[in-house]
Amino acid sequence: MLCVSVEDFLFWKKKQLSKGGDQQSFAILLDCIGGIPTSDLNFIGINPEKNLYLKKNLEFLESIWDEYLLKSYPIQYLCGITFWRDLKLKVTNKVLIPRPETELIVDIVFNIFRRKSEKLFFAELGTGSGAISIALALAYPSSEGVATDIDQDALEIATKNYLNSSKRSNLQFYCGNWWSPLESFKGKIDLAISNPPYIPRDTYEKLPKEVKNFEPKVALLGGKDGLKHIREIIQKAPFYLKENGWLILENHFDQSEKVKQLLIENKFTSIEIVKDLSGIGRFTIGRYK
Ligand SMILES: C[S@@+](CC[C@H](N)C(=O)[O-])C[C@H]1O[C@@H](n2cnc3c(N)ncnc32)[C@H](O)[C@@H]1O
Numbered sequence: 001m002l003c004v005s006v007e008d009f010l011f012w013k014k015k016q017l018s019k020g021g022d023q024q025s026f027a028i029l030l031d032c033i034g035g036i037p038t039s040d041l042n043f044i045g046i047n048p049e050k051n052l053y054l055k056k057n058l059e060f061l062e063s064i065w066d067e068y069l070l071k072s073y074p075i076q077y078l079c080g081i082t083f084w085r086d087l088k089l090k091v092t093n094k095v096l097i098p099r100p101e102t103e104l105i106v107d108i109v110f111n112i113f114r115r116k117s118e119k120l121f122f123a124e125l126g127t128g129s130g131a132i133s134i135a136l137a138l139a140y141p142s143s144e145g146v147a148t149d150i151d152q153d154a155l156e157i158a159t160k161n162y163l164n165s166s167k168r169s170n171l172q173f174y175c176g177n178w179w180s181p182l183e184s185f186k187g188k189i190d191l192a193i194s195n196p197p198y199i200p201r202d203t204y205e206k207l208p209k210e211v212k213n214f215e216p217k218v219a220l221l222g223g224k225d226g227l228k229h230i231r232e233i234i235q236k237a238p239f240y241l242k243e244n245g246w247l248i249l250e251n252h253f254d255q256s257e258k259v260k261q262l263l264i265e266n267k268f269t270s271i272e273i274v275k276d277l278s279g280i281g282r283f284t285i286g287r288y289k
Pocket residue numbers: 095096097098099102125126127128129130131132148149150151154176177178195196197198218219220
């Protein structure tokens with residue numbers, strides 16, 4: 001542990017933030033590399049005459065902050081950690097950094113399945129860091145979950161995140177294209193969730209560089225119209241879902257009416273568009289008959 005006076009630390013912090021970047025990214029750096037939890041940050045200024053103990057020195061923290069600012073390198077990748085709901089997850093550039101808006105998927109599930117003792121069999125397609133599946137496996141301890149991804153490296157990270165977050169073994173990971181690793185679970189799934197790649201090609205080309213240059217293309221690009229993967233997931237869902245099983249999809253800000261149409265064409269019922277906190281129709285949900 002390295003000792004620094006609170007006064008020096010606060011001066012240094014002000015200098016770093018004056019170079020650019022946002023408070024939230026800075027808090028991730030201090031928590032994950034510096035060893036100062038965000039909850040402690042608010043109280044540090046109360047005792048400026050005291051000392052603070054850091055896991056790494058200020059020069060090292062500054063070098064990471066500069067790399068984040070100069071190259072637009074996501075701070076979560078530089079620190080190897082992100083926070084999502086109440087989870088602390090390992091992330092590398094092999095997985096998408098789970099987004100705050102995606103946190104709502106878990107609340108949608110909570111609204112549908114209100115008893116935490118529920119014995120669900122759920123599947124997540126395209127799990128990335130494992131965020132959604134891990135949150136569900138923890139919230140519904142009597143449930144069993146399966147999570148797939150096309151990328152083996154992503155699955156290794158998801159598995160580590162699960163082992164770090166849970167003492168149970170109610171979540172299994174499978175590598176392969178969407179539903180295909182789940183052949184043996186046909187007709188058995190109560191709930192399937194996916195936040196698939198849905199960015200249309202033209203939009204992908206214009207994404208901010210901190211996303212396009214660093215986050216995996218396979219996690220973002222959804223073909224020409226963005227709906228390539230959503231179409232495939234919906235068309236095959238009826239083979240895998242139980243009667244009355246739920247499908248919950250995240251989509252791009254302007255895709256929910258089209259996703260709704262795809263669900264209707266594939267004989268889903270109880271279809272609903274769920275808005276995110278910005279009022280955008282971010283999720284489309286339905287039941288298979
Ligand atoms: C938008 S990311 C979502 C990751 C994570 N579920 C989340 O919400 O943060 C999409 C994920 O789908 C995976 N993926 C892309 N194509 C796939 C395919 N054909 N089959 C299975 N997974 C795929 C990507 O590797 C990526 O992890």
